[in-house]
Amino acid sequence: MTTEVRKAIQKKQQIVDEIQDKINRAKLMVVFDFTGIDANSMADFRKYIKRKDAEVKVIKNTILYRACTGTPLYDKIDIFKGPSAVIFAYEDIVEAAKTLKEFIKDKETAKVKAGLLTGEYVTPEEIERLASLPSREELLAQLFATMMAPITNFVRTLNAVPQKAVMVLNAIKEKKEKEE
Structure with a gap:
């Protein structure tokens, strides 16, 4: 293996470790398909949700899949198909779910795929119920x-x-x- 390949592997592993850290710290993690959302809308959404003590990351599915090793999402292969963005909510999980629901409600092709609530698997329907609290x-x-x-x-x-x-x-x- 060349030095460049090792560095690339180390960099990817570092990204996976960072995502795993976010998964472990987040009270709520929601994976959603952001198809049909333009870059400006996504940037505005990132800024808005950051004020809610949460963050949005667009992550390659292979990296997200590796980061989800050991979580209930790891067995749900369908989640890791198509464009994926992830919300990590560190405090007010209801507000993060409401914000996401409001953000994607007018987007016909964007949808919630699944999530983790304090380490437990949650379906899109359960995230919808969380957003209605x-x-x-x-x-x-x-x-x-x-x-x-x-x-x-x-x-x-x-x-x-x-x-x-x-x-x-x-x-x-x-x-x-x-x-x-």
Whole structure:
């Protein structure tokens, strides 16, 4: 083997190692077919999703296949056919799924192939369901509202007692004034 071939193999192995690291760190990894998406749209999508603590990579299928060694995706050979891009979501997995769904909804030929959710295989349908969940902020708002409801009702009840007493005293005062 020549030195150039060794260097090429080492470089490819380094790329595979980097992808494996991303797979291990990501809470959600989604492989999708980006057919029909122009380069400018993909660049805009990359910038947008980066703000969501996620990233998009276009990866050659052979390299992606090697990087998926030891994961449930490794046995799903059909995933590694056609153009493939991968989203690695490191924090808010619902937001990443929603963003991808929104991005490819108008693209007729682009579609989700499969993914990994905390290391477990997920189908395109499951990723679709994940994208339909409320966002983290919406869930926190709902939780806060649920936690505040008993307190709010208690305060209203406490407030009602003196308010009714004042109304009764005011009615008595008005009645006495009319009598005079």
